[in-house]
Amino acid sequence: MIAPTAPGRRRAFGVIVALALAGVAALVLALASGELDIPAARVIAALFGSAQGMDADVVRQLRLPRAVAVFACGGLLAMAGALMQVLLRNPLADPYVLGISGGAAVGALAAMLAGLAPLLVDGAAMVGALAAMLMVFGLAHGDGSWTQTRLLLTGVIVASGCGAVVTLMLAMAPDTRVHSMLFWLMGDASSARRPWPALVVLAVGVVVALPFARDLNVLARGETVARSLGVRVTRLRALVYLLASVLTGVSVTLVGSVGFVGLIVPHLVRFAIGNDQRVLLPAAMLAGGLLLLLADTAARTVMAPVQLPVGVLTALIGVPVFLFLLSRHRR
């Protein structure tokens, strides 16, 4: 696939439009499904009309905020993953590789251990994510140089340190709290009630990243190539790192450490439209939102009334799809 040429570009825009339409369909499905089955026509009436009644309230007040928050978080994770993969020039990079989710987990679990209210747990997760981000940035940037290996190593070490602290807290936690702590770690959207922070950050992320998308294409070819083509690499890397960290931090705060979306979705999108960041970033955002929304809908309904952690579902859906496409993909 050759995205920069006219036919490649048309196909990429076609994929983006198809993903957006699929996102709308998934949203209607998410709003219709649950313990109370609501027909699609009633869902649309509740959204756009003045439908009254319990089903309209369920759609507007319970399912819509959660579905939008989940879609936005999926978009945040996929975009952060795509950015990290370019920043580290490593196809195995994901939003969590540099310790953001580890820091958030330490913050959130410490707050849960202390028995704080959910809002404070969210706040502690955000503080933990920012602390991990600043620590990795400061340590990796310490001598002014910025090599991918140094950044990656620093991040992986900080992440594993956080992992040890998390395990320690789980071991110390009373049985009554362990369950909710484990759910947080696996990724849990059941407490996602406020879609606005994620939506705003997602919009800001797109607005900040897209003007630099072609610079990212050049950066993906290596630092020397990028610098020789006039890209201000140090500034661009700092920007991408901060942006990816904030996107990840917000998502982790809202839905916990949902795995696989940030790693797999950018690759899925690359199979379809290539690695041009100008189309990859928006397409990955839509595909990430779509995957997480479908996974969350399944998590709510498959074993209802038991709610499964959405992070498990993303892996269960994402892994076979990815392996199938990988086996079909020919160079």
Next chain:
Amino acid sequence: MPDITPATAFLEAEGLALQVGERWLCREFSLRLGAGECLVLLGPNGAGKTTLLHTFAGLRAPTRGSVRLAGKPYASWRANEVARFRGLLAQQQPDHFSSSALETVLIGRHPHLGRWGWEGAGDEAVAREALRDVGLAGMERRDILSLSGGERQRVAIAALLAQSPRLYLLDEPTNHLDLHYQIAMLELIKGHTRKGCSAVMVLHDINLAARYADHVILLDGRGGVVAGTCAAVLREDCLSQAFGHPLRRHVVDGCAVFVPQ
């Protein structure tokens, strides 16, 4: 873009000296490269050829002295104007993501496009022609991860051609290439210098340097620099001393050839 007159030096260095850590790579020397000229950097491994080339490219500041591109120091150029005037073929780095050959060559058009610009039909034509020039016509859709080392090197050269700079800076352009393509690629660069561009190349093959260079800079790896015309630098004594291996000069069909003893 600056005004280029026939008298403008594309690349000038004055009192240039490079130090990495405690080690001096080259002590003060000066240089002036005009339109149509080709300069070759020679020296043993680790002598600092790449560092010097990157200094010429404005990617690092000299320890002492100054470098000017078309009469202006790098600091007073805009980044994308620099990239339209001089292009660098860097040493090959491993690729990590799939990409077609054409897409890879189109990367060279980056400095010619605005922030929101997309590659147009003109850019695509330039890229296809560049691929044709390096003997890769018909390979536009091939994934670079599936190319051989020599093909990948020619894609990189095509990306440099698509950048269409006036000053070509090439770090070991013959790397990974078979004999036929070594000559073909150097002839290609020579063709561009005949049309008024100029070139600086790092080469390992003294005989190719003798064949294509107008000027040579010989680094000995201990800070010593011999700079001058091809005839002045490519001598048995200078080369033997710099490479730490005795060399003999022979003349074959009117061309100087250096043979290790």
